[in-house]
Amino acid sequence: MASNPPAPEAPYAPSQWSADSFGYGDHRTDEGPWEEWNPTADSVRPVRGKHRVAKQRGGGFARSSTVLGVGVIAAVSAGGMASANTGKAPVSISIPDLPNVGSLISDDEPAPETASALSAFGSETAVDTTDADDSGAADAGEALRSRIMAQVESQHTQYEVKAAADAKKAEADAVAKAEKEARAKAAAAKKKAAEEAAEKAEAARLAELAKQYTLPTSSYTITSTFGQAGSLWSSGYHTGLDFAAPTGTLIKAVHSATVTEAGWAGSYGYRTILTLDDGTELWFCHQSSINVSVGQKVATGDVIGRVGATGNVTGAHLHLEVHPDGNPTGIDPAAWLRGKGLNP
Known part of the structure; x- marks a missing residue:
């Protein structure tokens, strides 16, 4: 940038200033002296660097970032001034999307889409949005x-x-x-009905059996049951069912059977054994007398002997044992009698 040479100092001439040019009635001594100022190379800081001015195409804005920034600032300033002067609502500025900011400040030729965007930016008018x-x-x-x-x-x-x-x-x-x-x-x-029917059928069967079976004696008291433990029995427990009754009380055949034994049996005293058709043996022990003989057929209720106290006893009673299929080990006579419809 060229510098202007310093101007010569102008003489102070108060008479040159008139009231018409400043609006004062007369000269004021507190003002002045007035001098003309011309910038010089010493008073102005030199601008460093250099500016690149982009080529303008089709009347659009230059690609230089400096020119574009000045244009945007000018447009915004103009809008602000117009808004301040007119009192209208602010006017928004529409700026198109630019593909790349670097392309705007490059020395190379702009891409076609960039040139179109810049051209549109230059020709676009501000609208109220x-x-x-x-x-x-x-x-x-x-x-x-x-x-x-x-x-x-x-x-x-x-x-x-x-x-x-x-x-x-x-x-x-x-x-x-x-x-x-x-x-x-x-x-x-259904189950309850079936159970009731079964109970009725069993009751009917037992009733029919009861007609075929009978208790071995009458007027008795049960004094010992099957399996009862004690020192009175050589096996350590009771093997039958005891019907205590006075001596001479009649003993009857429980069911039709055959006499397979009749006589003395040691600790059992006088004993009679009846064998039923299914092979079950009934032992009648401790009798005072026997009224049947071996091989004799008896029917239900026939008298086969009398209650006594013979053998290993502590009092007069009938000792009854039940041996299925002649097994030496007997079963509970009370349960067997209940199965025949009898309740001892």
Whole structure:
């Protein structure tokens, strides 16, 4: 940049200033002296660096970042001044999207799309976009509201579908449960009816058997039961059922049978053994007398002897034992008699 040579100092001439040029009535001694100022190389800081001016094409803005910045600042300043002077709403400036800022300040030729964007920027006029912004905001809000309502509706629909499915499942479960309970009740009733029928049939069978069987004596008291432990018995426990009765009380055949033994049996005293048709042996022990002989056939209720106290005893009684199939080990005579419809 060229520097101006210093100007010669001008003489102070108060008479040169007039009231017409400054609006004062007369000369003021507190002002002046006035001098003309010309910038010089010493007073002005030299500008360093160099500026590159981009080529302009088609009347658009230059590619230089400096020129573009000045243009944008000028446009913004003009808008601000217009707004301040007129009192109108601020005018928004529309700036097109630029592909690359580096391309704007490069010395190379701009890309076609960059040149088009710059040309459009140079020719575009400022418009008031306040209404457009409001409309866009309203459209965005309406879209958001619609999306939210759609989600709510979808969730509500899903809830209704699930509720309907749950209700249907609950109804099906209730029906299944009712059917299961009905089947269980029917099965229980059927089982109970079958049990009652079986009990009736058994009662009828026992009643019929009771006609074929009888207790071995009458006017008795049960004094010892099967399996009872004690030192009175050589085996350590009682092997039969004792009917205590006065000596001479009649002993009867429990069922039709054959006399297979009749006589003395050591600790059993006088004993009579009856063998039934199924092979079961009935032992009648401690008799005072025997009224039958071996090989004799007897019927239910026939007298076969009398109660006594012979053998290993502590008092008069009938000792009865039951041996299925002639097994030496006997079973509980009371249970066997109950199975024949008799209750000792």
